[in-house]
Amino acid sequence: MADTMQFDLVSPERSLASLQAASVQIPGADGDMTAMPDHAPTITTLRPGILTVNGPDGESSYAVTGGFAEISAERTSVLAEKAIPTADVSAADMDALVATATDAVANATADDKDATTKALADMEALRVALGV
Amino acid sequence: MPNLKELKNRIASVKNTRKITKAMQMVAAAKLRRAQEAAEQSRPYTERFNAVMAGLAASVGGSDSGPKLLTGTGSDQTQLIVLMTSERGLCGGFNTNIVKVARARINELKAAGKTVKVLTVGKKGRDQLKRDFGDLYIGHVDMTEVKRIGYSDAQGIAREILSRFDAGEFDVATIFYAKFVNVVSQVPTAQQIIPFAVPEGTDVEEGAIYDYEPSEEEILADLLPRGVATAVFSALLENGASEQGARMSAMDNATRNAGEMIDKLTIEYNRSRQAVITNELIEIISGAEAL
Numbered sequence: 001m002a003d004t005m006q007f008d009l010v011s012p013e014r015s016l017a018s019l020q021a022a023s024v025q026i027p028g029a030d031g032d033m034t035a036m037p038d039h040a041p042t043i044t045t046l047r048p049g050i051l052t053v054n055g056p057d058g059e060s061s062y063a064v065t066g067g068f069a070e071i072s073a074e075r076t077s078v079l080a081e082k083a084i085p086t087a088d089v090s091a092a093d094m095d096a097l098v099a100t101a102t103d104a105v106a107n108a109t110a111d112d113k114d115a116t117t118k119a120l121a122d123m124e125a126l127r128v129a130l131g132v
Numbered sequence: 133m134p135n136l137k138e139l140k141n142r143i144a145s146v147k148n149t150r151k152i153t154k155a156m157q158m159v160a161a162a163k164l165r166r167a168q169e170a171a172e173q174s175r176p177y178t179e180r181f182n183a184v185m186a187g188l189a190a191s192v193g194g195s196d197s198g199p200k201l202l203t204g205t206g207s208d209q210t211q212l213i214v215l216m217t218s219e220r221g222l223c224g225g226f227n228t229n230i231v232k233v234a235r236a237r238i239n240e241l242k243a244a245g246k247t248v249k250v251l252t253v254g255k256k257g258r259d260q261l262k263r264d265f266g267d268l269y270i271g272h273v274d275m276t277e278v279k280r281i282g283y284s285d286a287q288g289i290a291r292e293i294l295s296r297f298d299a300g301e302f303d304v305a306t307i308f309y310a311k312f313v314n315v316v317s318q319v320p321t322a323q324q325i326i327p328f329a330v331p332e333g334t335d336v337e338e339g340a341i342y343d344y345e346p347s348e349e350e351i352l353a354d355l356l357p358r359g360v361a362t363a364v365f366s367a368l369l370e371n372g373a374s375e376q377g378a379r380m381s382a383m384d385n386a387t388r389n390a391g392e393m394i395d396k397l398t399i400e401y402n403r404s405r406q407a408v409i410t411n412e413l414i415e416i417i418s419g420a421e422a423l
Contacts, residue, residue: 014173044345
């Protein structure tokens with residue numbers, strides 16, 4: 001069994017990380033999951049949360065908002081709508097994200113009321129977790 | 133023959149023009165490099181995204197119960213044309229080329245009896261189509277204030293398109309933009325974004341059977357709107373690079389033309405100066421002879 005797998009974290013604007021990782025903890029829509037080498041091929045959507053990578057240079061973590069992750073035996077690719085290293089997240093960033101989520105709830109139709117409310121709750125939980 | 137003073141002024145003014153076009157060319161070159169970098173950095177995301185979408189679409193798309201964004205509304209009567217052009221001029225045939233392709237498509241659709249609606253992004257295209265198709269306009273996105281194209285800009289446009297789709301305003305949406313090939317070549321391109329069509333050149337991965345969490349349908353419902361934003365974003369970036377490339381070569385041409393003009397005017401100036409001197413000499417000599 002391989003010890004590491006290729007891990008890529010990309011956002012539409014740039015590629016944030018591309019390295020060999022031993023494990024990646026992903027905030028999946030249905031709950032956190034940890035992907036390790038030889039994981040069964042899986043595609044999951046993301047909720048706003050913290051993504052943690054165990055790489056050769058120790059652990060690094062990123063705040064991600066929506067997007068999805070594609071996991072296969074040799075590689076894990078996370079395509080996040082927005083991804084920021086946790087150390088760089090500012091209060092202003094979070095304010096903007098929470099404000100957007102709040103707007104979405106306010107403008108939601110009956111169909112996506114639940115989804116937007118959950119997104120807002122996740123966003124606020126992320127803010128608490130980051131402590132900004 | 134114009135007099136000397138006029139010629140001198142002309143030369144000075146063309147020289148100024150050349151300075152301006154030269155400066156614009158260099159600014160465009162610098163912006164082009166940035167735009168190209170941005171386009172390159174977004175490529176990994178777009179490629180992976182499209183690959184995953186293509187796989188999902190293939191597995192879900194067969195059924196009629198698929199989401200509307202994927203399978204369409206079952207009609208193609210009302211067509212939305214999203215016309216992406218630049219906010220500024222002086223970029224050669226860039227805007228005209230995109231508009232030409234869009235105009236041909238609109239005429240074709242109208243001839244086929246379809247209803248056409250137009251959403252413009254960037255004011256140059258809006259101005260060019262206004263006379264013929266002004267009554268088809270349903271909206272305009274202003275990008276004047278945007279210095280650096282970000283994903284949030286694309287999301288804004290995508291939201292606008294999606295809310296109109298949800299409201300049943302159109303069945304098929306196509307974006308028109310210029311694909312960046314290199315500095316001298318930008319290809320006007322039409323890309324259908326609703327219903328989702330796998331862009332050309334996407335390699336669909338075969339073999340791996342994925343587990344989906346949550347279900348395939350839910351993931352698809354989550355990804356399809358993002359797909360629109362992603363397509364819009366990459367079109368915006370391509371367009372940005374194309375605009376700067378077109379402007380750079382247009383300004384390069386203008387600079388060269390100004391140079392040629394200066395040479396021609398200088399020769400003319402020197403000739404007429406010589407003519408004046410010769411004239412004066414003749415006058416002096418004939419004056420002396422007359423004594």
